[in-house]
Amino acid sequence: MSTPTLRDVAEAAGVHAATASRALNPATRGLVNAKTARRVMKVAEQLGYRPNPIARGLKTAKSGTIGLVIPDLTNPLFPPIVRGIEDILEPAGYSGLIVNTDNDPHREQSQIERLRSRQVEGLIVATARVHHPLLERLHDEGVVMVMVNRRPEGVDVPSITPDDAAGIELAVRHLADLGHTRIAHVAGPQSTSTGVTRARAFRAAIRTLGLEDDPRLTATAAYWSEDAGADGLRVLLDDGQEFTAIVAGNDLIALGCYDVFHERGITCPDELSVVGFNDMPFLDKLRPPLTTVAIPHQQIGAEAARLLLDAIADPARATRSVSLPLSLVVRGSTARPG
């Protein structure tokens, strides 16, 4: 009474199971008499036959699944990435298995173990640690994978990253165009590659545009968080630095700046402009709405999925990495210097 099997279809159509298999699989359908094929397909339809990918997988050693390793789905960064991935996997007949690592190496290891035992054909890894022995080991073991948001260090693995440097330049140029000349940077933690890249890009952009390249105009936040961002700005302010605009390492840090504005009675953008980075949801609801650099998260996910699918199809192919262009979303937190 349960769901019909291939054999049921074959019997009902009066052919052998193997023939039915060939007729039902688009890839092998050519090997079979067109009329027979049609008949088999019709019978399958009538019986409501649904192929069992588990059985197929057992035979072909392909599970049709891939693993998505992320720190925490609850972080607004990841849902669009996951969505982008799924949108590509689905039409390709693949399904994604998500695991959350909470940035705990131990958990990450066991979760990846789980994925591998589930026979995933590849991994999309979006966790943040810079040095990553586990991934190196996996790569050595021949596990197909793609890295997201982070260029791997020392491992020869394809990666999809936003073009952070170009994004920072966009932000600085916008501020310069507005007339700002002394621009500060509240950088993200320098233990993260993103933090380093953006800080470096900031200085480069400042120089490119011929603005004042003063190292005292950069403060570093200890974490990618609002509190750390607020602390960073406070340091700059208490230091007596003069500046009329801030490029924040990311949106959370920018939010921290907002807190300081509030606490010290600074009006934004009249006295101080700020640009964030990421374009998290609901930034347009802030007062003032935050100008920020938007990362195409969904495309990043989609591109990662494409790369992985390619790598699965042809593991020998040279690893290729992609850096995606960013865009500036101008809202209310930036204006000409007052």
Add this chain to the structure above:
Amino acid sequence: MSTPTLRDVAEAAGVHAATASRALNPATRGLVNAKTARRVMKVAEQLGYRPNPIARGLKTAKSGTIGLVIPDLTNPLFPPIVRGIEDILEPAGYSGLIVNTDNDPHREQSQIERLRSRQVEGLIVATARVHHPLLERLHDEGVVMVMVNRRPEGVDVPSITPDDAAGIELAVRHLADLGHTRIAHVAGPQSTSTGVTRARAFRAAIRTLGLEDDPRLTATAAYWSEDAGADGLRVLLDDGQEFTAIVAGNDLIALGCYDVFHERGITCPDELSVVGFNDMPFLDKLRPPLTTVAIPHQQIGAEAARLLLDAIADPARATRSVSLPLSLVVRGSTARPG
């Protein structure tokens, strides 16, 4: 050179594959000599044996996967729910397969089809449509499922819902305690069960607290969106109604109210207090930070997963539904009437 199989372990341990199987499975380990079992387990460990759930699934007709049907992962409502689900599934040895339906019935049907062909053992459905013939059919076919966020209509399926009525009462009572007597409601669309439930609960709470129960103090938003919310409030205002506080149908609608405040120069909370519903991320970053009713999304997901696991374990068990308590998060958008 690929991953070792059960047979490899058995050979290395000098036992039959069947014995190795029994030794490795905690449930059947008792059937085997403790010493043999230990030996097998040690060998398995050494070889880095990882059981292949696909093969097991083929035999036992259990895939160890369950399907999560949601409209769109990108909607901030869902990630915490998914996270809550995964947190329960994982220790139980299950994995979740997520599909996005975009609220398109056609897509939903094909996605569920996909899930079923992947042999999921059950479904957690979080899509919104009220009348849902597809789900009824599935239920009739014996597909085990649990509904999230919505009490099913006409189908005998377990569900997990937030206790909306209690949440609304929390909001109204808070406002009443602050001294408000004329409280308005910008309700959500009355085509959704949530919209109806909350609107009804609002009137009930007003009466319970002995406040002015004036039907003209309720406006309805056509959608769960900021624009619709703004329109709702404008209607109330243009109507010349007198009120000092608003209970919004959800946070987005409350955000729409903020827009109207801005556009008409109304100061919040001095002239008008607002309470939202949902506690979306970053509401604390608004000016003023929004007071709202928090839904325990993660617990809802967790509870749904538990219910589903129970139902899988014992399909005969009576369907039980759960309504989870909400809490009020008081922030800056509510104050005594000015």
Add this chain to the structure above:
DNA sequence: CTGAAAGCGCTAACAA
């Protein structure tokens, strides 16, 4: 307590 044998549903040689 352990081994032998069969089979889950499907596909891939190989033969006819």
Add this chain to the structure above:
DNA sequence: TTGTTAGCGCTTTCAG
């Protein structure tokens, strides 16, 4: 073009 055979990795009777 179709059927036969075998087997993917595992579990589960059934004997021993």
